[in-house]
Amino acid sequence: MTQVPSHARVVIIGGGVIGCSVAYHLTKLGWKDVVLLERKQLTSGTTWHAAGLIAQLRASANMTRLAKYSQELYGSLQEETGVATGFKRCGSITAALTGERLEEIRRQAAMARAFGVDVEEISPAEVKDRYPHLNVGDVTGAVYLDKDGQGDPANIALAMAKGARQRGGQILEGIRATGVTREGRRITGVTWEQGGESGHIACEAVVNCGGMWGREVGRMLGVNVPLQACEHFYVVTEPIPGLTRLPVLRVPDECAYYKEDAGKILLGAFEPVAKPWSLNGIPANFEFDQLPEDFDHFEPILDAAVNRMPVLAQTGIHTFFNGPESFTPDDAYHLGLAPEMDNVWVAAGFNSIGIQSAGGAGMALAQWMDTGEKPFDLGDVDISRMQPFQGNRRYLAERSTETLGLLYADHYPYRQKATARGVRRTPFHAHLLERGAVMGELAGWERANWFAEPGQDPVYRYGWKRQNFFANVAAEHMAVRENVGMYDMSSFGKIRVEGRDATAFLNHIGGGQYDVPVGRIVYTQFLNRNAGIEADVTVTRLSELAYLVVTPAATRLADETWMRRNVGDFDVVITDVTAGEGVLAVMGPRSRELLQRVSPNDFSNDTNPFGTAQPIEIGMGLARAHRVTYVGELGWELYVGTDMAAHVFEVLTEAGQEMGLRLCGMHMMDTCRIEKGFRHFGHDITSEDHVLEAGLGFAVKTDKPDFIGRDAVLRKRDAGLERRMMQFRLTDPEPLLYHNEPVLRDGRIVGFLSSGAYGHALGGAIGLGYVPCRGETAADLLASTYEIDVAGTRVRAEASLKPMYDPAGARAKM
Known part of the structure; x- marks a missing residue:
């Protein structure tokens, strides 16, 4: 033993x-x-x-x-x-069979250049040169990475x-x-x-x-x-005469990959509809085991492979293998x-x-x-x-049928999962669907991403160019910029922090100053010891002993966990209250006018200035109005108990009809925020991005003592910035930006976009990204010429250190 x-x-x-x-x-x-x-x-x-x-x-x-x-x-x-280890660098080829996939792999190649990975875009003829046995008649293009390998x-x-x-x-x-x-x-x-x-x-x-x-x-x-666990299939052929060392080949449009090994071909697949295995738990005696063959399930992959590599038709199958692999949501x-x-x-x-x-x-x-x-x-x-509910067995079984196949599916921007949907719904869900909402999903939440026009199919049509909702989002965007729009923010995390040490605790964990009057809202970051950003939140003081921390929906659990792990000896209670309130954001130059139609409260700058919250009557119900914005316009976020949420929605939509109130979705919020240069947590700001280099030093109050990250903030102020967040606008209005596109300064790659979206008011695609700046002034940075590599094409871009839309921030404070 x-x-x-x-x-x-x-x-x-x-x-x-x-x-x-x-x-x-x-x-x-x-x-x-x-x-x-x-x-x-x-x-x-x-x-x-x-x-x-x-x-x-x-x-x-x-x-x-x-x-x-x-x-x-x-x-x-x-x-x-x-x-x-059997490790060898044999290279790899990813071949496209459609124009859409070619656009994807060209964007991947551009991303590789930004990340310092050697990559070569090759023609179908060059694919044939590297893979002589291949049928390339329908190949539209490919990329080759020479340092990829196998082991x-x-x-x-x-x-x-x-x-x-x-x-x-x-x-x-x-x-x-x-x-x-x-x-x-x-x-x-x-x-x-x-x-x-x-x-x-x-x-x-x-x-x-x-x-x-x-x-x-x-x-x-x-x-x-x-x-x-899902079943995962591959076959290994008998030896093929004359087969020499080959690159790994991926043909994602056929869900297949090929690997040469000792004169044989291993053909594997990530089929579109997977087979979850052992839904009640893995057998205790499982060891070096195989699962039963399912030739019918694998046959479509093999048929396509025989066409792709005709030599397979004359080659026997040595091994048909089916083994389990684990997949996450x-x-x-x-x-x-x-x-x-x-x-x-x-x-x-x-x-x-x-x-x-x-x-x-x-x-x-x-x-x-x-x-x-x-x-x-x-x-x-x-x-x-991962959200707690995502450990649910039925959820995992349903979602895993899709996730295996998504590895080789077209990775379109904005692509939504199709399975295991409808788990978490806001109080406005049915109302929004009745009015044409097209839902997306984030952390299990069903969220209205855009609204279809009457007669338009309320579904996504994916692509790399302008998708079918482009004009819809443009109309929503301009409604918020020029009139008034309303959207559902209920999915955002809401964490209540209360107790006799609530103020002291927040002043320890966050970079802002939270010893503020009741009703004050503080935009802030929770920093780590290196002054990297662990959370990007707003904190509202509800009473002498209670605060509400509002977080992105996807990071609610992470942000709550960060707070709990840093409680120490502070006497506070931390409670997730996300599901307790629905939230409607009413934004745009006429948002004050709309609220005055449905509420007797005063929304003037004297009573409710920017960055403050007040309890209000609305319709026949009650709410709390937070005057903040993530779209850069005059507006309010209305927090309503879930029992009154439907009533408040109906009151607002009825009152807004004659004003042209437009229902909007999350895509609009993203296009507006990027015009304003507002950072997106997880893309533009992360735990390794220094708060000063992210351009958020205004939210950090170093005159207060001993908060997490304070020393690192002071050190960076003394030493100077290594890089700065910049905003870019393509001068050609046609190309689209998503994220990870290379940023070129005076012809040389210096970084990549952390996020991108279309700026409908600015008339072009907008991106945010960090640019190295050691020893340079702002004038030095702005004196350069900038381009963005979009799928291999360099596009000229205007660059700015200030928001290109409303740089003074006057519109939100009207």
């Missing part, structure tokens, strides 16, 4: 490639008493049957950074450990396990974690079983690397880890400190990209655990983005 220690600094549960990577990187940082428990044998869950594709380019700069790190690590592991998944994991052992880590096989002991929000130990023996390991932290068992392991640890893996506990970490749910992600994910998590702070922004994968 294996000797199991009685104490460990950390217990890692799960011995796949992710668990081995976490153990490897923790020991590399000098951690002692690292123990990994694997219930069966290392790699016996999903790692052993992974395809082993290793790509560099991901959807964001930091995810690309992690993937590049994985490649570099796998290239050196064999020399370090003596275990052959042996099991040996990569075993090499990292050996590296961990060499530095004193204990990798224990055949030992199943069966339970935990806990005190409050901390795990104090893990119980285990091996054969008929059992025991307990006291520990300071636990990492859930349970792979497709991650949800169940999470339940055992008291945390929510939403993921679902949004196709991003789970990483980080779980919101529900203070010492439970998660690295699971890798959506069939576990091999290329494992090295970087293990490195990032280990650094986070070692310092207590994220090494850089990990918002794309932070486990705190």
Whole structure:
């Protein structure tokens, strides 16, 4: 029997490639008493049957950074450990079969250039040169990344396990974690079983690397880890005479990927409608197991592949493989400190990209655990983005039928998930649908994104150019700019902070000054020790002892968790009250006129100036009117109890009819906010973006003592900025911007757009992005010539450090 220690600094549960990577990187940082428990044998869950594709380019700069790190690590592991990883840089090709897909991969190529990834756009003939067996008659174009590669998944994991052992880590096989002991929000130990023996390991932290068992392991640890196993298919051919080393090939329009290995072809698929597996939990005895073949399900992929690579028609199938992989609700893996506990970490749910992600994910998590702070922004994968309801089995089963296929679907801007919808609805949901709302979904919330005109199909028609709602959003945008519009903001998070130390607590956690009169609204950021932005919120003082913190819908849980983890000895109560109030934003030059028609209260600047809130009567009900704006116009956010929300909506829409009140959606809010240069959390501002470089220094009050990040703010003020957030407007009104497009300064790439949208009042696409500026003045920055790379075409752009729309901010204070 294996000797199991009685104490460990950390217990890692799960011995796949992710668990081995976490153990490897923790020991590399000098951690002692690292123990990994694997219930069966290392790699016996999903790692052993992974395809082993290793790509560099991901959807964001930091995810690309992690993937590049994985490649570099796998290239050196064999020399370090003596275990052959099979890693080779054979390159990769992604081929497009349609004009839409060609636009996508050209945008991906531009993004690669911005991220420092070598990429080459190649013609169909050049695809044929690199892949002689391929039928390229309908290929519209392709991109080639020469440093992409492939490896042996099991040996990569075993090499990292050996590296961990060499530095004193204990990798224990055949030992199943069966339970935990806990005190409050901390795990104090893990119980285990091996054969008929059992025991307990006291520990300071636990990492859930349970792979497709991650949800169940999470339940055992008291945390929510939403993921679902799905069947994943591939075939391996018999040897093909004359087949030589080939790049990895992806043909996403046919849901297929190809890998040459030892003279054979592995053909895999991410089919549009996936098959969730084992909805009631993974069998306890699962080890190196395969699932039953389903040729009928795979046949359409194989038929297309035979046309794409005709040699397959004369080649036998050596292996038809079906094995499970775990998928998350949004196709991003789970990483980080779980919101529900203070010492439970998660690295699971890798959506069939576990091999290329494992090295970087293990490195990032280990650094986070070692310092207590994220090494850089990990918002794309932070486990705190997951909402509690997303662990629901029925939800996961339904959503997972779609998410596997989305890996190779067209990644259109604004694309909405089609499955597992309607879970969270605002009090205005039915009213909005009756009036033509086209819903999108965020964090489970159904939100009106735009409104269809009478006779227009209220559905999305996706594309890379102007989509079918472009004119609708333009009309909503201009209604807010020139008249009055109303939209539903109920999904935004609402967190009540109250108690005798509420003011002191907020002054500790936030950069603003919260010792303000009752009714005052403070726009503010919660900073980390490096003055990076952990949350971008408004804080309203409701009474002497109570405040309301309003957060983006997607980060409500993360923001609440950040507050709870920094409570310390402050005497406060923190409560999520999001569902308790509906919120209607009434915005535009005539918004005051509309409110005066339905309420006896005074909305003048004398009584209700910008940045203040007041209780009001409205119709026959009551509400609280917050005079703030995220669209840059005169306006109010009306907070109404859910019991009166429908009444208030009806009163406003009836009164607004003769004024031309227009119902608006979230797309309008985004196009208006970007014209005004307002930052979007998660895109423009993240935990690694310094608040001063983001242009938000006005919201930080350093004359108050000892708030989180204060020292880093002062240091940056003394040292000077390394980069600055700038706003760009394309001078050609036709191209569209989304995000990640390269920014060129005087002909050289210097960064990329953090966000983009169309500015309907400014007459062109608008982007925000950081530009290096060390030792430069504002005049120096503005003296340069700027271009934006849009799918390979450089487009001239005007640049500004101030908002291009209403730079003085006068319109909101009319």
